[in-house]
Amino acid sequence: xxGSRQRFVIALGLIMALAPGASGLAAGADGAGxxxxxxxxxxxxxxxxxxxxxxxxLATRLSEQLGQPLxxxxxxxxxxxxxxxxxxxxxxxxxxxxxxxxxxxxITPHLNKVPYGLDDLVPIVxxxxxxxVMAAGPKLHVSDWQGLVEYAKAHPRRLTYGxxxxxxxxxxxxxxxxxxxxxxxxxxxxxxxxxxxxxxxxGHVDVYVGSIGPVVSxxxxxxxxxxxxxxxxxxxxxxxxxGLKAIGxxxxxxxxxxxxxxxxxxxxxxxxxxxxxxxxxANDSSFVELMRKAGEEIAILGPEExxxxxxxxxxxxxxxAGSLKNP
Amino acid sequence: xxxELLQGIEQAVxxxxxxxxxxxxxxxxxxxxxxxxxxxxxxxxLLPFTAYLSPVGALALLVGIYKGGCFGGSTTAILLATPGTxxxxxxxxxxxxxxxxxxxxxALRIALWSSVTADLFAALVLIFGAAVLAPYxxxxxxxxxxxxxxxxxxxxxxxxxxxxxxxxxxxxxGFLLATVGQDPVHGAVRFDIGVLALTSGIPLVPMIIGxxxxxxxxxxxxxxxxxxSVEQMRAFLRDPEKQRFTLAEYRRCLPTxxxxxxxxxxxxxxxxxxxxxxxxxxxxxxxxxxxxxxxxGKGEMEGLAAAEAGDSATVGPTLxxxxxxxxxxxxxxxxxxxxxxxHGVQVGPRVFADHGPVVYGLFALFVIGTAVxxxxxxGIRAAAARILAVPPNLLYPAVLLMTLVGAYTAETSLxxxxxxxxxxGLGMVMRRFGFPPIPLLIAFVLGGLTETALGQSLLxxxxxxxxxLERPLALAFFALAAGIALVAARGAWQGARSRERRxxxxxxx
Numbered sequence: 001x002x003g004s005r006q007r008f009v010i011a012l013g014l015i016m017a018l019a020p021g022a023s024g025l026a027a028g029a030d031g032a033g034x035x036x037x038x039x040x041x042x043x044x045x046x047x048x049x050x051x052x053x054x055x056x057x058l059a060t061r062l063s064e065q066l067g068q069p070l071x072x073x074x075x076x077x078x079x080x081x082x083x084x085x086x087x088x089x090x091x092x093x094x095x096x097x098x099x100x101x102x103x104x105x106x107i108t109p110h111l112n113k114v115p116y117g118l119d120d121l122v123p124i125v126x127x128x129x130x131x132x133v134m135a136a137g138p139k140l141h142v143s144d145w146q147g148l149v150e151y152a153k154a155h156p157r158r159l160t161y162g163x164x165x166x167x168x169x170x171x172x173x174x175x176x177x178x179x180x181x182x183x184x185x186x187x188x189x190x191x192x193x194x195x196x197x198x199x200x201x202x203g204h205v206d207v208y209v210g211s212i213g214p215v216v217s218x219x220x221x222x223x224x225x226x227x228x229x230x231x232x233x234x235x236x237x238x239x240x241x242x243g244l245k246a247i248g249x250x251x252x253x254x255x256x257x258x259x260x261x262x263x264x265x266x267x268x269x270x271x272x273x274x275x276x277x278x279x280x281x282a283n284d285s286s287f288v289e290l291m292r293k294a295g296e297e298i299a300i301l302g303p304e305e306x307x308x309x310x311x312x313x314x315x316x317x318x319x320x321a322g323s324l325k326n327p
Numbered sequence: 328x329x330x331e332l333l334q335g336i337e338q339a340v341x342x343x344x345x346x347x348x349x350x351x352x353x354x355x356x357x358x359x360x361x362x363x364x365x366x367x368x369x370x371x372x373l374l375p376f377t378a379y380l381s382p383v384g385a386l387a388l389l390v391g392i393y394k395g396g397c398f399g400g401s402t403t404a405i406l407l408a409t410p411g412t413x414x415x416x417x418x419x420x421x422x423x424x425x426x427x428x429x430x431x432x433x434a435l436r437i438a439l440w441s442s443v444t445a446d447l448f449a450a451l452v453l454i455f456g457a458a459v460l461a462p463y464x465x466x467x468x469x470x471x472x473x474x475x476x477x478x479x480x481x482x483x484x485x486x487x488x489x490x491x492x493x494x495x496x497x498x499x500x501g502f503l504l505a506t507v508g509q510d511p512v513h514g515a516v517r518f519d520i521g522v523l524a525l526t527s528g529i530p531l532v533p534m535i536i537g538x539x540x541x542x543x544x545x546x547x548x549x550x551x552x553x554x555x556s557v558e559q560m561r562a563f564l565r566d567p568e569k570q571r572f573t574l575a576e577y578r579r580c581l582p583t584x585x586x587x588x589x590x591x592x593x594x595x596x597x598x599x600x601x602x603x604x605x606x607x608x609x610x611x612x613x614x615x616x617x618x619x620x621x622x623x624g625k626g627e628m629e630g631l632a633a634a635e636a637g638d639s640a641t642v643g644p645t646l647x648x649x650x651x652x653x654x655x656x657x658x659x660x661x662x663x664x665x666x667x668x669x670h671g672v673q674v675g676p677r678v679f680a681d682h683g684p685v686v687y688g689l690f691a692l693f694v695i696g697t698a699v700x701x702x703x704x705x706g707i708r709a710a711a712a713r714i715l716a717v718p719p720n721l722l723y724p725a726v727l728l729m730t731l732v733g734a735y736t737a738e739t740s741l742x743x744x745x746x747x748x749x750x751x752g753l754g755m756v757m758r759r760f761g762f763p764p765i766p767l768l769i770a771f772v773l774g775g776l777t778e779t780a781l782g783q784s785l786l787x788x789x790x791x792x793x794x795x796l797e798r799p800l801a802l803a804f805f806a807l808a809a810g811i812a813l814v815a816a817r818g819a820w821q822g823a824r825s826r827e828r829r830x831x832x833x834x835x836x
Contacts, residue, residue, distance in 0.1 A: 046658065047371035053665035060375040074371070075739055078526040079509075082740075085523060112516060115523060160787060166514035188469075188786050189512055191599070191779065194661070198598060198654045204468030204787065214653060217675030293673055 034094055034270050035068040041097045041260070042073050042087050044080025044104055049192070050211065051080070054258050054296070055099040058127060061287055065277040072099075079165075080104040081114045084261075088120035092265035094274070097124070102256040103169055106314045110321035111167040118314055122266055123306040125275040126259040128291055129299035131231035132170055133212045133238065134161075134177075135224040139203040145228050145247050148207070152183035159185045162196035162205035170196075170209040172320050173230050173254040180249055200224060211256070212237060212295030230254045237292055257299070259306060275302050335687025338383040339695060347384050348696055351391020352703040358392075359399030360411045360711075362536055363733030366396020370662045374669075382670040383688035389666055390692045393659055394446060394700045397602060397642050401438040401635055402711050406431055407726050409540035413531050414602035414638045416768060417610045419539055421623065421630035428626055429555050429563030432570030432712045437628050438635045439704040440577060441584050445636035446643075446700055448588035449595070450693035453643035460596050460644070461651035467597055469783035470795055474804035475597075476777045479604060481808040483611040483769055484815060494766045497757070501770025502777075504529055511775060512782030524742040528775065533734035533743040537750025538757075538764040540730050545755065548723040561716045570712075580632040583613050587633045591640025596647045598656045599776070602638040607769055609637025615815070643693055649674055650686065 041059055045051045052074060059070035075083035080101060087098035098121060105121065108114060140159070142148045152159050163170040166189050178185055185207065190196035193210035200208035200215075201223060208215060208224060212235070219226040219238055229235050232245045232253040244253045260278070262271060281287050282298050291298055301309060338344065354373075358364040369392050377385035400415030405422035418438060425434035452460075467475070507518045508528030519525040555563070563569050587609035594605040613633035614623045623630045645656030646663065653675035655661035667674050672682045679686055714722070734747035754764055788794025795801055 047367050047662060049661065052371065053668070056371070056374050056665065057669070060378060072371075073739065076527065077524050077738075077740075082524055082527075111514065112526065157789070166512070186786065186789065188783055189514075190783070191511065194654050195598060198465065198648070198652065199468055201652060201654075202465035202468055217653060217673055217677050221676050223676060290668060290671075293671065294668055 032269065034267075034273055035066055037095065038069045038071055039066070039095050039097060040071050040073055041099050042075050042083045043099050044075060044077070044083035044101075046076040047074050050213065050294075051099065051101050051258065053294070054128070054291075057287075057290060058099070058281075061281055061284065062274075062277055065280055066274075078112070078114075079108050081108055081112070081116075084121065085115045087261065087263055088116035090263045092263040092267075094262060094266050094270035096263065097274075098261040099258065100261050101258055102313070103167075105261070106310060107167065107169060107172065107317050107321070109314075110318050118310070120264050121261040122264055122271060123303055123310055124260040124262055124271050125278040125303065126257050126299060126301035126306045126309070127278060127281070128258050128296040129231075130211055130213075130256040130258070130296045131229045131235055131243075132173055132210055132254065132256065133208075133215060133219065133229050133241070134174070134227045135200065135208045135215055135219055136227055137200040137203050137206055137208065137224060140206040140225075142227075143225050145242070148227055149181050149183055152178075152185060157184055157186055159207065160188050160205045161185045161207035161209050162188050162190055162199045163209055164193045164196055164211075165189045165191070167321065167324075169254065169256050170211075172317060172324070174209045175324060176252050176254065176320055177230070177244070177249065180252055197224075214295075216293075216295050236297070237295055257309075258296070259301075271303050331683035332687045334684040335383070335689075336691045338381070338684065338688045339387070339691035344384055344387045344692070345695070345699070347380070347387040348391045348692060348699050349703060351388040351393075352395040352696070352699050353391075353707070355392035355395025355397075356399035356402075356703060356707055357395075359396040359415075360402045360707075361733060362403065362409055362411050362540070362730050363532060363736035365400075365412050365737075366392050366659050367662065369396060370659065370666075374662065374665060377666055378669045382667075382672065382685045383692070385666055385670060386663075386685070386689050387692050389663060390689070390696050391699065393642055394639075394696050395703065396659070397639055398439070398442045398446075398635070398700065398704065399707075401442070402435065402708070405434045405438060405631075406711065406714055407540070408543040409726060409730055410535055412602075413535055413772075414606060416535055416539065416603060416765070417606035417634035417638070418631065420610065420634065420765065421625070421627050422634075423543075424624070424626035425628070425631065426715065427555065429560055430569055430626070431715050432564060432708075433572050433628075434631060435708040435712055436570070436572035437576075437580070437631050439701070439708055440572060441580065441587075441632040441635040442639040443697060443701045443704065444581070444584045445588040445591060445638075445640040447694070447697045448585065449592055449640040449643035450690075450697055451643075452592045452596075452640075453646060453693055454690045456592075456596075456644075457647045457651055460647050464596050464598070464648050465652070466800060468798075469780045469787060470798045470801040471804065472597075472599070473777065473780035473784050474795075474798075474801035474808070475600075476773055476780060478804045478808040478811075479608050480769075480773055480777075481811045481815075482615070483607050484615075490761060493760075493762045497762050497764065497767040498770040501767040502774040504534075504767075505771050505774025505778065510782075511779040512786065522742060524738070524740055529771075530738045530743050530746055531772070532737035533747040534750050534771065535768065536730045536734050537747040537752075538754040538768060541727065541747065541751030542754040542758050542764075544723050544727045544730070545751075546758070547719060548727075550719075557716070557718055564712055564716060576628065580629055583629045583632050584636040586612060586616075587636035588640040591637040592644045594637075595641030595644035595656060598648055598654055601657055602641045603772055605641045606634045606638040607772075609633045615811075646689075650678055650689075651676065 043052050043055045055072050059072050063070045084104050090096035188205050193214045197214045199205045218224040226241045229241050231243050232250040233243045282300050288298050355366045358369040400412035401418045404410040404415040404418040405426050408423045410416045422434045509516050516526045590609045591605040594600045610633045614620050645660040648654040648656050649660050734743045
């Protein structure tokens, strides 16, 4: 090996060794210069699910805002918590982010042992809010909330409702609503809301409770009879359905959210830069429309508001999960 | 409507759409051939890019990947006993013995033409059967799923194995392993040995790599005397007579292909079952109806044709519940939802009325895609068979490494590599003592479904087992299962009697 070539190789080696450090320096605490390389966004579910589709659409739009590609990586397993644990222990430089669904952060930790705490992940921004819908299948002859309550009171434990799994948000939200009304329905868990909506359509369960997305056209067409949405106010996508305020239960309104998180210790400037980029998306009418079709509303919450919401919710769900374990 | 139909077809037969279809088919075919990669990952990666295409262009890419991805796994299954996807596991049973006998090219051709035949059948089912089949899919609730899985288990039976007792042990082990992870109904975590990744169960692809591929690769590597030497194999591969799949042979396999296509189409239209189960059930049916069931598992072309056709026929029908009800029939079909949404199309009961041209374009793509699938398949297969001419001391270590990388890629986790190695060890022990791995695999795949469906049924019936009596469709499936079991038992009894008369004749059967 000639001398000049040897020097070249050493120089190349040095550049490669220093490059990651240099990029770390470039993104200082103020977030200036961030991002200067592709960002990895980790999803806790397999490709093709709701969280995955959401993240992929979000990644395309955010990379236009940030000028760097966002690469979506699927790390499915343990109800999304494998991915959360991984990001919680990743380098806090803003180049590894976690795309979270409400249950990953504020519900599952109450039900299963997970190797991360609420403080290990820093909330960046809440992007969308997804109220749930309650809808009756073809065999149940009730058309509104009042009718459902009367029927359930006359026939205790006769009715069944399908959800996307034990301890999921639809399960907890429904139990909270049913208990407040003094009725009892039996919960049948399915693998995801696609399966539970099919079971409701086929009349195998009486009521569907879950995301709006999979059933929006069925509720509009009347193949499923919409009863209510679990937000306080009615939703633009299903304008005819009352929210919980209309039945006098605004205080137990429940909405799921999707948002971005970073490992603890990520520079404040970086978090702010990401939150600002996401805020811009609220003005992108095609993005808003796309999300609405999927049953989600853009509801941007910055780092501080998002964190307040999460802390309150975490306490709330802790109480409900506890009461489900020891009724 | 006729106008929309024409508009859809017009968009599908443009040269740029064809190009996307071909690119998709090649990508899917190659991704599926590599263990650990699959059509799902390929579609997920390309999904953001489809936003910049026309709706029919985007669908062309997806349909291509889906079709190619459903078939590509058979290549490595036949050549190396390493199924590139879970769906290709049943292809190993007869495809790999054929390749060992020097007929790799022929096996690849049988797989391709079975897949193409089933693919066309499935496309027609999608186009003409969607409206008819969709309401039936809804009638299948948890009790019916449970009865259906029992029925499937009976049909698959103890697939072509030497010892029923050893197969039964393997089935028991498979069911046991299926209980690892979160209880699908009540949510309790079981047997996770403290590994977070295992709380969602043992990952399937690394398990298949361990059970089927690793023992076979090590075995081949360790063999000093081969039934077919490398030189002979090279000569065979060059010999067109040995590699040809003749029209007469195609005609002989055609009834099996069509029967398997029907089985695959029905299983595909039901959400949650999937291509692997379709392939095994088709294989089981073909073996039960064959005049030479003893040849299955030793390189029987009808066995290979059944496995490939059963799997490929699921592709079109998985879109039936998606298009008509908005419910995806499989993981890959689920990825069509964001692809449609990116172009403002909401799938569900109104899709035909609101977005007719897109749906008719999709139908046209499915038919044209069959021809593209055949052309791409011929090209890739021609190159692939030569891999067996590589000296074994280079080939097998390289493939072994590739399978472990594949296990990692499938789950992007080192736990998956551990799982592959563990099942590699288990597979070697099982092989040494004559326990067949395939029944374990089938029981594992169906075990989770069985448990879920039974648990849900009991919750629905409020823990009364008699609830099944109120479900006529479930009872019909149970009766079918009982009938099949009776016929099989009678056959086995007669077989045992004839063996008593001539004890030395077929000890290995």
